[in-house]
Amino acid sequence: MTHRSRRLLKVPALTRVEGEGALHVELTGDTVTELRLDIYEPPRYFEALLRGRRYTEPPDITARICGICPVAYQMSACAAIEDACGVEVDDRVAELRRLLYCGEWIASHALHIHLLHAPDFLGCANVVELARRHRPEVERGLALKQAGNAVLELVGGRAIHPFNVRLGGFHRAPSAAELRTLAEQTLRPARDAALACVEWVSTFDFPDVAATPELLALTDRRYPLDRGSPRTSSAVAFPVRAFEEHVVEEQVPHSTALHARLVGGGAYLTGPLARYALNRGVLSPLAREAADAAGLGARCDNPFRSIVVRAVELVYAIDEALRIIDAYEPPRPPAIDVAPRAGIGYGATEAPRGVLFHRYELAADGSVRTARIVPPTAQNQATIEADLRAFVQENLDMPDDDLAAACERVVRNHDPCISCATHFLRLTRTHR
Amino acid sequence: MATEPARPSLAVWKFASCDGCQLTLLDCGDALLTLAARLHIAAFPEASSMIEPGPYDVSLVEGSITTEEDAARIRDIRARSTLLVAIGACATAGGIQALRDLADVDEFRAQVYPHPEYVRSLATATPISAHVPVDLELHGCPIDRGQLVEVLGALLAGRKPDLPVHSVCAQCKARGTPCLPVVAGVPCLGPVTRAGCGALCPAYGRGCFGCFGPVERPNTRALVALLRHQGMSPADIGRVFRTYTATTAQFRAAAEEGARS
Ligand code: SF4
Numbered sequence: 001m002t003h004r005s006r007r008l009l010k011v012p013a014l015t016r017v018e019g020e021g022a023l024h025v026e027l028t029g030d031t032v033t034e035l036r037l038d039i040y041e042p043p044r045y046f047e048a049l050l051r052g053r054r055y056t057e058p059p060d061i062t063a064r065i066c067g068i069c070p071v072a073y074q075m076s077a078c079a080a081i082e083d084a085c086g087v088e089v090d091d092r093v094a095e096l097r098r099l100l101y102c103g104e105w106i107a108s109h110a111l112h113i114h115l116l117h118a119p120d121f122l123g124c125a126n127v128v129e130l131a132r133r134h135r136p137e138v139e140r141g142l143a144l145k146q147a148g149n150a151v152l153e154l155v156g157g158r159a160i161h162p163f164n165v166r167l168g169g170f171h172r173a174p175s176a177a178e179l180r181t182l183a184e185q186t187l188r189p190a191r192d193a194a195l196a197c198v199e200w201v202s203t204f205d206f207p208d209v210a211a212t213p214e215l216l217a218l219t220d221r222r223y224p225l226d227r228g229s230p231r232t233s234s235a236v237a238f239p240v241r242a243f244e245e246h247v248v249e250e251q252v253p254h255s256t257a258l259h260a261r262l263v264g265g266g267a268y269l270t271g272p273l274a275r276y277a278l279n280r281g282v283l284s285p286l287a288r289e290a291a292d293a294a295g296l297g298a299r300c301d302n303p304f305r306s307i308v309v310r311a312v313e314l315v316y317a318i319d320e321a322l323r324i325i326d327a328y329e330p331p332r333p334p335a336i337d338v339a340p341r342a343g344i345g346y347g348a349t350e351a352p353r354g355v356l357f358h359r360y361e362l363a364a365d366g367s368v369r370t371a372r373i374v375p376p377t378a379q380n381q382a383t384i385e386a387d388l389r390a391f392v393q394e395n396l397d398m399p400d401d402d403l404a405a406a407c408e409r410v411v412r413n414h415d416p417c418i419s420c421a422t423h424f425l426r427l428t429r430t431h432r
Numbered sequence: 433m434a435t436e437p438a439r440p441s442l443a444v445w446k447f448a449s450c451d452g453c454q455l456t457l458l459d460c461g462d463a464l465l466t467l468a469a470r471l472h473i474a475a476f477p478e479a480s481s482m483i484e485p486g487p488y489d490v491s492l493v494e495g496s497i498t499t500e501e502d503a504a505r506i507r508d509i510r511a512r513s514t515l516l517v518a519i520g521a522c523a524t525a526g527g528i529q530a531l532r533d534l535a536d537v538d539e540f541r542a543q544v545y546p547h548p549e550y551v552r553s554l555a556t557a558t559p560i561s562a563h564v565p566v567d568l569e570l571h572g573c574p575i576d577r578g579q580l581v582e583v584l585g586a587l588l589a590g591r592k593p594d595l596p597v598h599s600v601c602a603q604c605k606a607r608g609t610p611c612l613p614v615v616a617g618v619p620c621l622g623p624v625t626r627a628g629c630g631a632l633c634p635a636y637g638r639g640c641f642g643c644f645g646p647v648e649r650p651n652t653r654a655l656v657a658l659l660r661h662q663g664m665s666p667a668d669i670g671r672v673f674r675t676y677t678a679t680t681a682q683f684r685a686a687a688e689e690g691a692r693s
Contacts, residue, residue, distance in 0.1 A: 044557075064676070068455060119481075128465075138465075161452060164636050172636040
């Protein structure tokens with residue numbers, strides 16, 4: 001037992017994150033002795049309830065894990081099940097999927113930047129307060145969110161839990177004329193708005209922090225959304241099907257939560273900072289210029305500046321949506337047949353918050369035997385905790401209330417989606 | 433620090449869910465800032481770091497009840513709310529996670545968690561109305577934005593919200609979508625599913641999959657016969673009724689009947 005002073009810092013409910021979580025920090029003297037990001041969310045048992053469902057169902061069912069990034073679940077599920085069935089969709093379907101995914105990135109990033117993250121930098125509790133002081137910027141943010149929704153609605157059928165996605169493609173392919181109208185009326189103005197947004201967020205006051213965790217992102221000849229192969233910042237590369245050989249979960253001694261780690265490495269980070277560092281070279285020229293003008297450099301090591309990276313990705317997603325629409329030819333038919341067969345399939349795509357991995361094992365009759373889902377927030381938990389630890393250690397002289405509020409900001413830098421994390425995290429609250 | 437006494441206070445709460453229904457509120461675009469000016473948002477943890485203790489004039493509740501703690505929390509929220517509105521399939525019918533009700537939850541737990549003993553949850557995922565009186569239910573997985581705006585507008589005006597009670601078929605007719613089972617032989621749950629979405633799926637050539645849950649008195653017998661006739665296997669018929677509102681009495685009965693055939 002130590003006789004030095006103990007200090008307990010509790011944030012009972014994390015706000016402005018998706019889902020419910022809490023933060024627990026224990027200090028003994030000048031040392032952080034315990035730090036936990038707790039998950040309050042009750043488990044929903046997705047992997048279990050998927051067993052016995054038809055192989056056509058996981059895209060719709062897993063979408064319900066997260067209302068912020070349902071398309072990510074649909075895309076990873078389709079990729080994994082089509083892999084199991086030995087089917088590859090044609091380029092037109094692939095491009096239309098990528099367009100839908102751009103819609104989700106636009107909507108999700110616009111939401112996080114303006115409604116969840118920006119209030120932190122401007123001393124506001126929420127977007128309503130923010131709107132009182134920065135009305136034009138908030139209106140611009142809502143318009144960007146709407147632009148993302150417009151893509152989701154036209155291509156996916158609705159903004160939350162789109163229903164137009166199916167194995168092999170889509171139920172209905174939009175016409176070139178519909179997409180052109182979307183491009184002219186909504187996306188072109190949105191691209192200018194996104195550029196202005198990058199400029200705006202790059203002027204925020206960023207705490208001077210640097211963290212250089214190992215990074216993991218998909219890489220491809222284009223900036224990764226709907227496809228790519230995993231790669232780390234120390235240049236370890238592996239195919240999607242080997243994901244579970246490279247990423248394992250380990251139990252940490254002082255906590256009952258399991259953390260994802262890289263085999264032979266340690267904690268790592270996935271999401272915008274990782275994607276940007278590993279794929280900056282394949283950003284569109286416009287997005288790269290915006291990044292340069294915002295002073296981002298080759299890699300961004302300050303998690304507080306992740307808001308700038310998200311804004312750059314917002315520019316990219318709109319730019320990319322416009323490129324796809326420009327070259328669009330409707331897939332005919334809108335979906336190819338996917339016949340079931342016994343086997344295992346793997347899929348990974350880049351959700352707005354990072355790599356989302358799915359694996360399904362199918363029986364010959366097309367029923368799901370087992371399912372595994374590894375969402376980004378669960379992968380990031382160890383790194384978020386490391387960020388917090390460093391931050392608290394550096395700021396011990398802050399009064400409790402301020403420190404707790406600052407810790408919440410550190411968490412929000414990573415846009416954690418606890419709704420996503422919960423069904424995966426092998427722990428809920430510890431009861432004492 | 434709202435001083436105008438006239439603005440009713442609004443709180444938004446989450447239980448077991450995906451956030452999609454409460455996100456619908458943030459998706460209201462221009463209507464959002466207009467509503468925000470007429471309502472006082474007193475608690476909305478996913479969107480604001482300011483949480484007032486209440487009481488609240490209106491609480492919107494998303495998600496189903498799956499733990500003892502949550503069962504206590506909803507009673508507390510009820511006690512502090514004048515009106516309580518359950519939003520979405522999770523809150524009104526248990527949601528997709530209520531599939532555990534039809535299975536063995538201990539087995540589910542052991543399947544997903546290597547240390548199932550750390551995880552506490554009830555054997556069921558139940559709607560809010562199974563725990564406390566609910567003043568109004570908005571259906572759907574997710575809810576419809578237009579319906580949400582209608583409900584909030586009605587509450588502000590002190591009138592009864594205009595929510596349809598008929599089936600999706602009526603909305604297909606209204607928007608002029610040709611009937612999928614008739615013209616294309618596509619299986620569709622529209623005849624037994626509550627309207628509210630605007631008959632979105634059939635307009636995209638996809639049969640309704642029932643995410644708004646059953647109408648009050650659905651003729652599921654006739655529909656099951658039709659699905660059979662369209663070539664669906666008993667197992668598949670059972671499954672189509674066991675999705676987002678599987679534990680409603682109507683769809684539970686339909687699933688059992690379909691699976692028997
Ligand atoms: S009803 Fe559907 S959209 Fe709404 S919270 Fe539940 S899972 Fe999400």
